[in-house]
Amino acid sequence: MSNTNANRTRKLLGVRPRVAAVVTAAVCGSVALTGVASASEPGNADVFASHTATQLADTTHGQAQAQQTAAADAKTKATVKAKADEAAHAAQAAAKAKSDKSWVSPISDDYTLTGHFGNTGERWASKHSGQDFAVPVGTDVKSVHDGTVVKAGGNGAGDGPAYGNAIVIKHADGTFTQYAHLSKIEVTVGEKVDTGETIALSGNTGNSSGPHLHFEVRTTANYGSAVDPVGFLDEHDVKI
The missing domain is CATH 2.70.70.10 (Glucose Permease (Domain IIA))
Structure with a gap:
């Protein structure tokens, strides 16, 4: 091989690695830039905000349901107590009425x-x-x-x-x-x-x-x- 052809071959081989490195760097840079762009895109921020709002709404709804349940339980207990008190008063009245009727005259014959x-x-x-x-x-x-x-x-x-x-x-x-x-x-x-x-x-x-x-x-x-x-x-x- 002549010196001229050998030089040409070395030049071509020396250029290719540098081109590959540049291409690789370019691809990696593109991926990195793509990742940065993904985090900063407006659409993704909207998704995050929407998710946060949903969590807050769920929490508020849960608290409201708990309060409603507590109020309903308190009302039920009050109703049960009122009915129990009413039944107790009715029983006392019935007992008194029965007791009153059980009194008699000391003489049942003519007097x-x-x-x-x-x-x-x-x-x-x-x-x-x-x-x-x-x-x-x-x-x-x-x-x-x-x-x-x-x-x-x-x-x-x-x-x-x-x-x-x-x-x-x-x-x-x-x-x-x-x-x-x-x-x-x-x-x-x-x-x-x-x-x-x-x-x-x-x-x-x-x-x-x-x-x-x-x-x-x-x-x-x-x-x-x-x-x-x-x-x-x-x-x-x-x-x-």
Whole structure:
């Protein structure tokens, strides 16, 4: 090969690597520029903003739903409580109505009302403390309501000889009832009695002008705490 041809060959070979390097650099630069351009294109920024807005909207919607759920739960609880309170009040009213109806007169046979509560006269040391039911000796005397016998016996069961044989019963509402001038006592202290149960027979014992039952309603078991028995029974739907 001549020197001239050899030089030509070397020149061609030397040029090609440089061209390849330039082309490679150009391609890499294009890729890099393309990446920069991609990040800065307006369309891509819109996509990012849209995604952020969607996340915010979802969060706000979730919070609103949570608040609505909490409000609904609170309303439900309030409704349930109101219904429970209403049911409790209705039950109390029904219990009172049942209790009121369960009171009865101490005498179920025929009777005549004689000495009344608050009467005065020589027959009493002070005002009359009960209601008298004139009935024959041996008439059944009933407990006006269920309760427990707390006093029973002669000498007015501890209230004095004027009452003769007597019984005092304590009822669940804290009221006490007394039955006096009895000919026979059929219960004992501590015994439970039912409404309308026969507890004694009427008589004429103690300070009595004739056969009758002396009936009292008291706030305690003892003499001196009597209230109007007719008015009390009337409040419990018992007419005498």
